[in-house]
Amino acid sequence: MSFPAIDEATWTRLHHLACEAAEMAYAPYSRFRVGAAALVDDGRYVSGCNVENAGYGVTLCAECGLVSDLIRNGGGRLVAFACVDEQGNACSPCGRCRQLLYEHAAPGMLLAMPAGRMTIDQVLPGGFGPRDLATADPIEE
Ligand code: THU
Numbered sequence: 443m444s445f446p447a448i449d450e451a452t453w454t455r456l457h458h459l460a461c462e463a464a465e466m467a468y469a470p471y472s473r474f475r476v477g478a479a480a481l482v483d484d485g486r487y488v489s490g491c492n493v494e495n496a497g498y499g500v501t502l503c504a505e506c507g508l509v510s511d512l513i514r515n516g517g518g519r520l521v522a523f524a525c526v527d528e529q530g531n532a533c534s535p536c537g538r539c540r541q542l543l544y545e546h547a548a549p550g551m552l553l554a555m556p557a558g559r560m561t562i563d564q565v566l567p568g569g570f571g572p573r574d575l576a577t578a579d580p581i582e583e
């Protein structure tokens with residue numbers, strides 16, 4: 443499956459949405475505000491910001507909020523993604539978030555990385571996904 447080329451206006455919109463989301467971040471501990479935005483295969487946009495916690499490990503990355511927004515508003519496949527810091531610089535998704543995005547990515551999903559645009563398979567080669575569970579024995583009840 444593939445999708446139409448993502449034009450520059452779409453990347454600009456994703457960047458703006460991610461910057462807006464970063465402004466809403468709750469990051470009193472790291473002071474590192476992150477915003478993420480993505481285009482869904484049906485044309486919707488979804489976004490999220492990081493939400494930290496006094497229990498530091500409980501922190502939710504911006505991508506967690508984005509995926510929650512995606513599912514809450516009907517699901518679908520992510521086709522293009524941007525993540526920024528407070529200054530609007532492209533931010534590299536952490537390893538856990540690459541896995542989170544992989545689950546909901548359209549084949550060939552593009553990410554605006556600090557080094558330029560990359561596909562989901564470039565940022566998470568050989569990723570583990572739903573298909574890898576297909577061979578598991580059903581849970582015995
Ligand atoms: N952070 C994200 O929101 N997404 C990432 O992919 C990288 C890290 C947040 C988590 C934490 O609130 C702050 O950045 C510093 O690690």
